[in-house]
Amino acid sequence: MSSIPVPTMAHHSLLVLLLQLALLLLLALSLGQLAAWFKMPAIVGELFAGVLLGPSVLSHVVPGFADWLLPKQAAQMHLLDAVGQLGVLLLVGVTGMELKFDLVKRRGATAVRVSLAGLLLPLGLGVATGLLLPSSLLPGGTDPMVFALFLGVAMCVSAIPVIAKTLLDMNLLHREVGQLTLASAVVDDVVGWFLLSVVSAMATVGLTTGTIAASLLYPVGVVLFALLVGRPVVRIALRAANRSPEPGPTVAVAALIVLLGSAATHALGLEAVFGAFVCGVLIGTSEELDREKLLPLRTTVLAFLAPIYFATAGIRMDLTALARPAVLAAACAVLAVAVLGKFAGAYIGAKLSGLDRWEALALGAGMNSRGVIEVIVAMVGLRLGILGPETYTIIILVAIVTSLMAPPVLRAAMARIEENAETEMGMGSGTPRDLTSPPPASV
Helix, strand or coil: CCCCCCCCCCHHHHHHHHHHHHHHHHHHHHHHHHHHHCCCCHHHHHHHHHHHHCCCCHHHHCHHHHHHHCCCCHHHHHHHHHHHHHHHHHHHHHHHHCCCHHHHHHHHHHHHHHHHHHHHHHHHHHHHHHHHCCHHHCCCCCCHHHHHHHHHHHHHCCCHHHHHHHHHHCCCCCEHHHHHHHHHHHHHHHHHHHHHHHHHHHHHHCCCHHHHHHHHHHHHHHHHHHHHHHHHHHHHHHHHHCCCCCCHHHHHHHHHHHHHHHHHHHHCCCCHHHHHHHHHHHHHCCCCCCHHHHHHHHHHHHHHHHHHHHHHHHHCCCHHHHHCHHHHHHHHHHHHHHHHHHHHHHHHHHHHCCCCHHHHHHHHHHHHCCHHHHHHHHHHHHHHCCCCHHHHHHHHHHHHHHHHHHHHHHHHHHHHHHHHHHHHHCCCCCCCCECCCCCCCCC
16 A cells, blocks of 8 residues: 655745745845945844835835735745744754853843833833724734733833944943843843743633633743753753864754744744743753854854844834824824833933933943844734734834944943043043943942
């Protein structure tokens, strides 16, 4: 008895997928480089690559080609989504591997105060804004409270990759403000991924006392399992991979751990990106890790998979929706809440830690950058049906605008910090303080 052959991908479907990937990558890399040339985060250009190919531009300019390249058939778009999902899981894993927890230990209570204040205030304001937005912006069947909680999570996250790149470009990465910003962002990242997983689980199973308890306990259980069981397993796997002088085994083991962790949390009804993040942290904090051997994985993810993912995210934006007054008003309100909430929260946390107003403003500017993480949160919301096309577009706009705001505000704040330092020292020109210099009494 002959077995039934496994179906293969249709010739036309493969052709469309290859052209989609090639065109998205070409535009994402080109516009990403153009954005970098103008001192903007590359993610801005990568998102606009998708905007050009999506309903905002290409569908109006060349509708026939747009329908051929991005057909309405779900099966064809699922192929592109599958590539994007692989990219985002590995991107989140790499992000977890690169978190500097030693910064949190060194900066201690100051980083925690800045982070928690910069997280809780926008979270609360985001939830309140979500409850006040018109119900017409919510997809049918979406629980208003789940939407409000999700919007709160979207408002409170920060984006370490964008923050780190901005600080590096401005030579602030090793300055006191830069170190505090990164340390605070680490705490934000950890709490943000946890909250995203909780709210996503609530959206999947509904809001009841039992499901809320399970949504809270499952992520805690995952973290405990990772610490007690996952950590020694990761250590053994990396030790075995290190026996090879080549980076290949280490790259393969790291990718395998991230994918298995993603599958595990997804099976539990949590977000797959939560598992990827937890496993990335386990890999990054393992004493067996040889970071040099992970460079090929990092390069592949950041130079190939991530640009395709962000371009795919841009495809789902519909800027023409902003022509509707209700959508435009909601976009302005959400953006204002996102910016004011993060700035005010980080400012309050910094002032409680004894920093002056310009240092507090610089911290707020750094923490305000949403970038990569905001896009991932928006894509999760769209996939779960929590967000519709309008609210998705609004949240992506928040990611873009806040990422563009960070450099100029940081430059202005740092100029005043250095000016004040020169005045206090009685100097006409001063040398910027770094971590090796004795901190002032206020820090």
